[in-house]
Amino acid sequence: MIRLGFVAEVDQEACSGCGQCVPICPAGAIRMVEETSAVVDEDRCIDCQSCIDRCKKENAISRVTRPSEVLRFVDHTDLDQSQIKTLCAKAGILPHMPVCGCSRTTGQETIAAILKGAETPEDVCARTGLRSGCGIYCATRIFQALEACGIEVENPPDRRWIKLTLGLADVPEEVVERIDQAYPSCCVGEDWKRLTKRRSTSDKKEGSHV
Amino acid sequence: MYRPAVAPPRIMETFYGPKPKERAVNLLEDMVSVEVEELFPDVNERIYRDGDDLSAVRKAADKALAPIDMTFVKPGDTVKVLSSEHGFSIMGGEPYVVMLEAVRDGIRAKTGCKDIRLMVGAYKGFRESDEFIAQYDLKRRFEGKVYGYGPWDKDVPIETQIGTVYGIRKAFDGNWFVHCYYDDPREIYYHRQIQRAFKPFGMSYVRFETRSIYHMNFANRSCNFLPIAVFNSPFIQERYAFSCVLRHSPAGILTVDADKDLSALDKRITVSHLKKYGKMMRLFHAVDECIAVLDGGRWGFYLHAGGTIFGVFMHAHDDLFDLTNAKVLGGFKKNEKGEIVPMLINPACKVIVMNQAWPGINYLGLDETPIIIAGEDHAALWKADHCNPYISETARTAPDLNRAMDMARDIYPTDKVIVFDGSFGCINCSSAMADLLVKKAPEVGRQVDEELLPMWLKQRGIDLGVYDADV
Incomplete structure (x- = not known):
């Protein structure tokens, strides 16, 4: 859940229409109008400020106060909890645990956002507030959750994001053994065993993940 | 008697952080400096510490x-x-x-x-x-x-x-x-x-x-x-x-x-x-209580005292070099109230006072540590920071650093203060903190040399005789 007191606003006079703010928006909140200026969808904006940072004309996009605070949160309690638990396990995430250190959006909320209609990474961000902070580290969790829910996303042509879900548990055992021999201090074998064991069960202990 | 606090490295003007302001060591009373070499005589080699001659x-x-x-x-x-x-x-x-x-x-x-x-x-x-x-x-x-x-x-x-x-x-x-x-x-x-x-x-x-x-x-x-x-x-x-x-x-x-x-x-x-850093890390571990002041031109976790970042201080309750410890960062847990909170923060840090530090990166693990932000403009940056919604909701604001320190001492009365201001070669701190560091350092040094270092090296398969070059 995130609280939004601000929203991005484009100064139509100042906007050059370069479009660089469009692909950098994690929530898909910006679109170009007739290729001349950018427009922000308030209902999708998560106030990450990436567009403001990206804008080469420094004052063309600014942060303005919303009329009232908005919460971005997806309630999971009205959904089938066993389904959420199963999908979290499939995604390699824990239901009650944050998938993002910034927004602290939980695994179950991320899955719930998809079960309630999010079909793209941008949809998940717009509904949950994921990637509203640093925008970096939770990215793979979004792809994992979409994949677990059976949604295959194609990498956009402009490469604004690339679906990447590779994890230690995906590494074949024989490769793990080779790594363990060559780089024992990385403790890859020990961690791999714990992670693959965990992935095989949906009944995980809170706080047990690394 | 200790030397007066040493001037920390300058702060760069930036789009991402607060406007640079007067440094903590110039604003706080009882600020002294302890040289790293005084603490650990064998951590003394260097070709540069400060100044224009590079x-x-x-x-x-x-x-x-x-x-x-x-x-x-x-x-x-x-x-x-x-x-x-x-x-x-x-x-x-x-x-x-x-x-x-x-x-x-x-x-x-x-x-x-x-x-x-x-x-x-x-x-x-x-x-x-x-x-x-x-x-x-x-x-x-x-x-x-x-x-x-x-x-x-x-x-x-x-x-x-x-x-x-x-x-x-x-x-x-x-x-x-x-x-x-x-x-x-x-x-x-x-x-x-x-x-x-x-x-x-x-x-x-x-x-x-x-x-x-x-x-x-x-x-x-x-x-x-x-x-x-x-x-x-x-x-x-x-x-x-x-x-x-x-x-x-x-x-x-x-x-x-x-x-x-x-x-x-x-x-x-x-x-x-x-x-070398093993000794600083374990010295931080030996600190029993303090107020930490963040005062630099980057993200607070990456500000140095004695060449060692604040993030290491906040995790110094663990032996970070011991590879038998599977994790020292990254987990969340439920606390006694059933709330999800980050695991593992240094309980010795009783209050954090931010004189100047950038938001924009997640300061994981500070949920149970009170934070006071000095300056309304500075606080406004934090209040609007989605990387740290917890800090934006719970941190208190003081008009200036000295008032922030008063508020911090109201929360936890201690005269042990350490300043993370980018310093290498010394730790700027209060005299009580200096007393503690000087008192603890000899035993920390002995423990690292005789007990921990051999274990850390062995865990990494490193033969000291092969790789212990002139540095």
């Missing part, structure tokens, strides 16, 4: 680069000199720039190559690189051949032993690249001093998706294999020229080290860090 850094860089084979670089080639963000913020950043200049000059002199491009790495902000380029006059100093790069730039797929990841295309689109790094250990709680010298191959040089899996999909120790996998990939090896590293200790800059063999370089770094 000739020793340049000399060390030239010496390190002299034996490096560069014959494979042809005059018509393009060489990318890859730098990383944090190097520009250590001890004012100029030592790193001097090393980068030496790399450029060394390649040019040895090979006749003219197209040598400095690539200025960023954590995430689009203006970070531009700020460094302006601050250090890099366009002039690198004759226009300077370019920013960051995690959102166009990708290039890199096939590794464990799968495909994505690097930053413009970092690797030359004929060669030079890995120009710093070895300030920074986040020991994350990399655990495992293959530290490889880390940019999982961070600075790769796209945000790769950074994401590096942090989220591998465990606290095993994540350190991902940068090695990237480095060992044919794509990287075909372009890799050599490495050049600005070497640090808590006392200051040790030297400049260069090598084609990054593993050998990494082992030299590891031995040095286990010996």
Whole structure:
């Protein structure tokens, strides 16, 4: 859940229409109008400020106060909890645990956002507030959750994001053994065993993940 | 009697943080300075600590680069000199720039190559690189051949032993690249001093998706294999020229080290860090209570005291070098009230006072530590920061630093204050904190030398006799 007191606003006079703010928006909140200026969808904006940072004309996009605070949160309690638990396990995430250190959006909320209609990474961000902070580290969790829910996303042509879900548990055992021999201090074998064991069960202990 | 507090490195004006203001050591009463060498007499070597004379850094860089084979670089080639963000913020950043200049000059002199491009790495902000380029006059100093790069730039797929990841295309689109790094250990709680010298191959040089899996999909120790996998990939090896590293200790800059063999370089770094930073880490562990003041021009977790970052202090309740400990960072747990909170924070830090520090990065683990922010403008930045909604909701604001300290002492009355202001070679602190550090240091030093260091080395398979060089 995130609280939004601000929203991005484009100064139509100042906007050059370069479009660089469009692909950098994690929530898909910006679109170009007739290729001349950018427009922000308030209902999708998560106030990450990436567009403001990206804008080469420094004052063309600014942060303005919303009329009232908005919460971005997806309630999971009205959904089938066993389904959420199963999908979290499939995604390699824990239901009650944050998938993002910034927004602290939980695994179950991320899955719930998809079960309630999010079909793209941008949809998940717009509904949950994921990637509203640093925008970096939770990215793979979004792809994992979409994949677990059976949604295959194609990498956009402009490469604004690339679906990447590779994890230690995906590494074949024989490769793990080779790594363990060559780089024992990385403790890859020990961690791999714990992670693959965990992935095989949906009944995980809170706080047990690394 | 202790010496007065030492002036910390200057703060750069920035788009991302508060407007620079008066430093904490100039505002607080009873501020003294304890030299690292006073605490640990064997942590005393350095070629640079502060001041305008960087000739020793340049000399060390030239010496390190002299034996490096560069014959494979042809005059018509393009060489990318890859730098990383944090190097520009250590001890004012100029030592790193001097090393980068030496790399450029060394390649040019040895090979006749003219197209040598400095690539200025960023954590995430689009203006970070531009700020460094302006601050250090890099366009002039690198004759226009300077370019920013960051995690959102166009990708290039890199096939590794464990799968495909994505690097930053413009970092690797030359004929060669030079890995120009710093070895300030920074986040020991994350990399655990495992293959530290490889880390940019999982961070600075790769796209945000790769950074994401590096942090989220591998465990606290095993994540350190991902940068090695990237480095060992044919794509990287075909372009890799050599490495050049600005070497640090808590006392200051040790030297400049260069090598084609990054593993050998990494082992030299590891031995040095286990010996020197191990003592600082364990000294922080010995602190029983304090108020920590953050006062610098970068993200607060990365501000130094005694050459060691605040993040290490906040994780110093654990032995971060002990590899039998599977995790020291990254987990959440339920607390007694059933709330989800980050695991493992240093309970000795009773209150954090922020005089000046950047938001924009997650300060994981501070939920149970009261935070006071000095200055309304400064607080406004934090209140609008989605990286730290918990801080924005719970931190209290004071009109100025001294009032913030009063509020902190109301929460926890202690006269032990430590300031993280970017200092190397010394710790700026209150006299009571200085008393504690001086009292604890001898036993910490003994314990590290006699008990912990042999264990840390053994866990990493390092023979001290082979890698314990002059630094």
